Amino acid sequence: MVQALDLLTETPSQTAGPYVHIGCIPSFAGVEGIYPQDLGLSPIAEGAKGEVITITGSVFDGTGWAMRDAMLESWQADAAGLYPGQAGADPAVSGFCRFAADKESGEFTLRTVKPGAVTGRGGVRMAPHISLWIVARGVNIGLNTRIYFEDEENDGDPLLARIEQRPRVETLIASKTGEGAYRFDIRLQGEGETVFLDL
Amino acid sequence: MTDTAALMPRQRDKHPVPYWPDYKTSVTRSPSLPLLSMESTVSEETGPRFGHSLIGELDNNLILNYTQGTAPAVGERIRVHGRVLDETGRAVPNTLVEIWQANAGGRYRHVKDTYFAPLDPNFGGCGRTLTDETGYYEFMTIRPGAYPWPNRANDWRPMHIHFSIFGHAFGQRLISQMYFEGDPLIDRCPIAATIRDRGQLERLVAPLDMQGSRPLDYLAYKFDIVLRGRRQTMFENKPEGM
């Protein structure tokens, strides 16, 4: 025998189920009065520096149906590419947002500031991006992906560069639909399947 | 620029399989292509932090929080408590833990839940708390009922409490479910069965904790949670955020 490694193993995930909204955004589920307001209503406060943008999209299942029950969380840097907690980060950017697909249309909207390019380990430049985490009924472990922007310099981004099938890079890039407006659809399975991340 | 320590890679075989035909909804909601794996970056190694000012006095008491303490929920009173640790065994202090659950009859307060069991006017079904400096948390609640759900012809969810845990890094984000020791429905549940590693499934089954219970008041169940750890190395960057 050898010495034990003394490491624990991560608790396994389980699906968030159909009622995730009760726990995470209760007023969206009609459960009012427990908390003053839902957590993570906006990633920015008044006075946040940078360009305010709106990202709209849907989460499609393998049949092409825009899911009505998906819940998403986003995490991002401020306009200068700094994450909350880092020295010099914009105090008006919490960086975190929780939002859900609309019950009728299946469409979500994220209003935020456009993040700046982030300097990663070893000084590597990561193109401006927003990290996303998606949970829903039938999703057994939350799905991670990133939103990049078509009007930014994405060449050389270390994550995008790792995608071997170049057409799949497009699944991570929000398309510009107007001034300060972007579209980002997520496809869980099949044609145009979004690149999901394990990092 | 602050350097943060890399997260230990997720051991995907210790998690549920995404595609599990007995859980029908997973069939069209599981990616069919491999995930893109690489070392974590600052985007995953940082994450939202929440302060104690967020948490109201009754937030972790589901027996009382829906009525602001004026009338208790119906059901078997229980305390659910435990610690949040990471894979290196360190406590994860000051991290947000949120739970949601059905009422004692197995009914959720949700428009989509049309099960016959009645709503309890005194039960909302969610709660939250922050772990203390040692990673410890606790909730007071009622034991949720098992409930049937449309999947195969006669599927029932075992009694369970949904858990959402943040950790200190966006890459540690986790949602799971706590089951109760001795529930015969666990082994019949296609959602529990998505975890193929038996030992891992058992880690979601909270034992009855008589020592943590209070005579003539409540039973206790202990539920520890382990989040991803960070690589510890002297050679690249100093561990941070611990």
Ligand SMILES: [Fe+3]
């Ligand atoms: Fe449930």
